[in-house]
Amino acid sequence: MEAHPWLVALEQSGLGVAMRQSLLLYPAVEILHILGFVLLVGSIVGFDLRLLGLAARLPIEPFARHAVPLAMLGFCIAAPMGFLLFATEATSIAANTAFRFKLVCIAIGLLNVAWFHLGPWRGLLQRGETSLAAKLGAAVSLLAWIGAIIGGRLIAYL
Secondary structure (H helix, E strand, C coil): CCCCHHHHHHHHCHHHHHHHHCCCHHHHHHHHHHHHHHHHHHHHHHHHHHHCCCCCCCCHHHHHHHHHHHHHHHHHHHHHHHHHHHHHCHHHHHCCHHHHHHHHHHHHHHHHHHHHHHCHHHHHHHHCCCCHHHHHHHHHHHHHHHHHHHHHHHCCCC
């Protein structure tokens, strides 16, 4: 199957070439990508587990005031670094099943965040207790973000 022209253009761009040829750029970007998803997933996993009942004595709102901004910061670091990593071998990575799985998991995770903030989050703050919808959102979140990590790690092997 022939690669889409924009993938070829990205891979052959100055950005793609620089990422492949620099001795320091690729590892630095990879480290930042890892730090970003550690912040993102670490914060989200803690928050999701709290919503699912772990450490139930911890108040949800103060926990969220710390976890959610850290998760947002993590995503804002991981996403652009991931794009830079993608640029190195865009044509082959785009065809990789694990990469596609990762993107689907990220999309599910982001859609879940939007849904959660439009629905269960409002009720959660008003009632102070975790609804079934909030627990469902937490479970979907855990599966999506852990799936994104698994997919990302498997890119090198598939």
